[in-house]
Amino acid sequence: MSSTPASPELRFRRILLKLSGEALLGNQDSGIDPEILYRVASEAIAVQRSGVQVAIVIGGGNLFRGAGLAEKGMDRVRGDQMGMLATVMNSLAMQDALEKLGANCRVLTALGIDQVGERYSAHQARRYLEQGDIVICAAGSGNPFFTTDTAASLRGVELQCDLLLKATKVDGIYDADPKKNPTAKRFDRLSFEDAIQRQLGVMDLTAMVMCRDNKLPLGVFDMFAPGALAAMVRGEIVGTLVEV
Numbered sequence: 404m405s406s407t408p409a410s411p412e413l414r415f416r417r418i419l420l421k422l423s424g425e426a427l428l429g430n431q432d433s434g435i436d437p438e439i440l441y442r443v444a445s446e447a448i449a450v451q452r453s454g455v456q457v458a459i460v461i462g463g464g465n466l467f468r469g470a471g472l473a474e475k476g477m478d479r480v481r482g483d484q485m486g487m488l489a490t491v492m493n494s495l496a497m498q499d500a501l502e503k504l505g506a507n508c509r510v511l512t513a514l515g516i517d518q519v520g521e522r523y524s525a526h527q528a529r530r531y532l533e534q535g536d537i538v539i540c541a542a543g544s545g546n547p548f549f550t551t552d553t554a555a556s557l558r559g560v561e562l563q564c565d566l567l568l569k570a571t572k573v574d575g576i577y578d579a580d581p582k583k584n585p586t587a588k589r590f591d592r593l594s595f596e597d598a599i600q601r602q603l604g605v606m607d608l609t610a611m612v613m614c615r616d617n618k619l620p621l622g623v624f625d626m627f628a629p630g631a632l633a634a635m636v637r638g639e640i641v642g643t644l645v646e647v
């Protein structure tokens with residue numbers, strides 16, 4: 404029995420929020436901009452207090468990506484392990500911000516690091532969500548050669564979320580990368596089939612296919628836009644919504 408019941412007008416009972424690691428940089432060259440960290444944390448808390456259960460996956464692109472390290476000569480598996488540890492550091496920073504703002508937060512990690520966070524288990528994560536804690540799923544999937552987008556879709560399905568929301572550096576999915584093509588056009592709504600066939604790059608293919616096959620809707624929105632998270636959860640499309 405959930406202690407955070409959704410009110411009847413809410414469309415979503417439980418969401419998986421994927422936060423861009425790279426966006427946490429803000430105006431800094433490396434690390435985490437506390438202003439962005441705290442704003443996102445307070446918006447996640449507001450959504451949780453409105454009666455929606457919130458699970459979070461955070462990327463690691465502000466610190467390390469395995470593919471980037473491998474390009475410079477490092478063994479790919481070791482590079483990916485560094486990338487996963489980068490997501491753990493971002494998760495701890497987010498846990499700290501959430502707790503400072505008064506929320507209960509659990510960090511569950513896919514890699515065993517007992518002193519830092521509890522080992523991830525889907526059933527335990529669901530129990531924490533039902534008791535009203537915000538759950539951060541750290542260390543991606545625990546396996547190399549994956550991304551945190553794929554980990555977010557996996558956790559979203561495992562945790563029986565009704566919506567996966569990707570908060571990123573652009574305000575939705577376009578017909579081409581808007582950072583490279585200024586005339587690119589944004590979609591309000593899109594089918595997974597379309598997104599996959601057109602190879603739209605904002606979310607990797609494995610993650611898209613996982614969402615499609617498990618009928619998990621995906622929203623993409625701008626992590627820098629205040630209020631966008633709450634609006635997407637209310638069912639207002641301020642980015643792009645991808646459905647089966």
Ligand SMILES: Nc1ncnc2c1ncn2[C@@H]1O[C@H](COP(=O)(O)OP(=O)(O)OP(=O)(O)O)[C@@H](O)[C@H]1O
Pocket residue numbers: 422423424425426461462463464465551552570571572573575576577578579580581582583603604605606
């Ligand atoms: N068709 C597209 N529509 C929108 N964005 C696109 C598209 N194709 C490529 N992109 C790029 O995808 C990027 C978002 O994905 P990316 O994996 O780089 O970031 P992230 O997942 O938010 O960060 P992190 O990996 O650090 O968590 C955007 O910044 C955008 O430039």
Ligand SMILES: O=c1ccn([C@@H]2O[C@H](COP(=O)(O)O)[C@@H](O)[C@H]2O)c(=O)[nH]1
Pocket residue numbers: 424461462463464467468469470482483484485486487488489490542543544545546547548549550551552554
């Ligand atoms: O399941 C996973 C998730 C991530 N990694 C590694 O971590 C980095 C950071 O994640 P991003 O999604 O790029 O932000 C990623 O580049 C991988 O190196 C992983 O190995 N397995």
